[in-house]
Amino acid sequence: MNGRFHISVHILTLLDAAKGELVSSDYLAGSINTNPALVRKELSNLRKHGLIISKEGKAGGYMLAKSPDQIRFADVYEAVKQTAILGQARNEPNPKCPVGRQINQHLKDMDKEIEDAVIKKLYDFNLADFSEKFY
Amino acid sequence: MNGRFHISVHILTLLDAAKGELVSSDYLAGSINTNPALVRKELSNLRKHGLIISKEGKAGGYMLAKSPDQIRFADVYEAVKQTAILGQARNEPNPKCPVGRQINQHLKDMDKEIEDAVIKKLYDFNLADFSEKFY
DNA sequence: TGTACTGTAATATTTATAATTACAGTAAAG
DNA sequence: CTTTACTGTAATTATAAATATTACAGTACA
Numbered sequence: 108m109n110g111r112f113h114i115s116v117h118i119l120t121l122l123d124a125a126k127g128e129l130v131s132s133d134y135l136a137g138s139i140n141t142n143p144a145l146v147r148k149e150l151s152n153l154r155k156h157g158l159i160i161s162k163e164g165k166a167g168g169y170m171l172a173k174s175p176d177q178i179r180f181a182d183v184y185e186a187v188k189q190t191a192i193l194g195q196a197r198n199e200p201n202p203k204c205p206v207g208r209q210i211n212q213h214l215k216d217m218d219k220e221i222e223d224a225v226i227k228k229l230y231d232f233n234l235a236d237f238s239e240k241f242y
Numbered sequence: 243m244n245g246r247f248h249i250s251v252h253i254l255t256l257l258d259a260a261k262g263e264l265v266s267s268d269y270l271a272g273s274i275n276t277n278p279a280l281v282r283k284e285l286s287n288l289r290k291h292g293l294i295i296s297k298e299g300k301a302g303g304y305m306l307a308k309s310p311d312q313i314r315f316a317d318v319y320e321a322v323k324q325t326a327i328l329g330q331a332r333n334e335p336n337p338k339c340p341v342g343r344q345i346n347q348h349l350k351d352m353d354k355e356i357e358d359a360v361i362k363k364l365y366d367f368n369l370a371d372f373s374e375k376f377y
Numbered sequence: 378t379g380t381a382c383t384g385t386a387a388t389a390t391t392t393a394t395a396a397t398t399a400c401a402g403t404a405a406a407g
Numbered sequence: 408c409t410t411t412a413c414t415g416t417a418a419t420t421a422t423a424a425a426t427a428t429t430a431c432a433g434t435a436c437a
Binding site for chain 2 (some may be wrong): 109121190
């Protein structure tokens with residue numbers, strides 16, 4: 108996987124710490140140690156998934172869309188997931204081989220089961236509990 | 243993640259289908275649709291983890307090291323895993339920020355829990371059951 | 378002694394990820 | 408009504424990771 112889950116959780120933790128104050132993408136980028144445009148892109152995604160809200164214009168910024176105990180990490184995961192947990196081959200296996208012909212489907216089925224287990228587990232983690240660890 | 247889990251499972255499935263006959267890396271590469279050197283590298287790793295055995299020299303090749311019902315996909319996963327399930331940021335977060343200073347450790351702890359859940363789940367998948375799907 | 382393999386390292390290529398730049402749009406404040 | 412400080416988003420460039428390729432030494436059988 109890539110770093111998107113980390114960045115999203117980092118953003119949400121900072122927004123939680125701000126307790127409703129609007130926070131700028133510049134500030135967030137400073138703590139994450141990356142650049143504001145990338146953070147805004149991730150914020151855009153989080154907003155699309157209903158986890159944060161934003162305000163444009165001068166004195167604008169970002170805040171959580173709901174209370175931190177309602178932000179489950181399963182939601183965050185769903186918001187950023189893009190690749191299979193068990194990975195994915197770049198090349199199509201050989202369709203002339205009985206194994207090659209079917210293996211992708213079988214691996215995909217298995218991946219689905221694993222992902223369900225992950226999401227079920229992540230359902231028990233929420234932002235409120237996570238934030239508490241920092242104090 | 244990358245394609246290593248796929249390749250390893252593909253290899254093992256083909257070796258299982260060969261029922262003890264030695265199989266060459268060339269043949270494996272043909273079904274997987276990649277090149278033999280890469281397959282041998284993966285075979286080397288699987289051997290290191292006790293899942294296959296190899297024979298050098300002319301008429302050499304590869305076969306399973308144990309019966310397919312004893313090859314759990316949790317073992318395969320352990321053999322190829324390298325990155326965190328929840329990903330990892332490239333940059334160190336800002337140590338001057340209370341959140342940035344601690345977040346990596348907290349994310350790592352969470353990742354550990356998720357990974358344990360994945361492995362527990364993968365423990366129920368074995369090569370024998372997987373191979374059956376192909377007939 | 379030739380042949381058909383494995384084992385492994387070094388290098389090149391491709392793809393994925395992240396960083397940067399740029400600028401239009403918006404709203405507050407003077 | 409203009410400046411200022413933000414967001415939103417796209418386009419481009421840079422960097423890192425993954426995979427492919429090449430090469431060749433080592434091994435065992437015939």
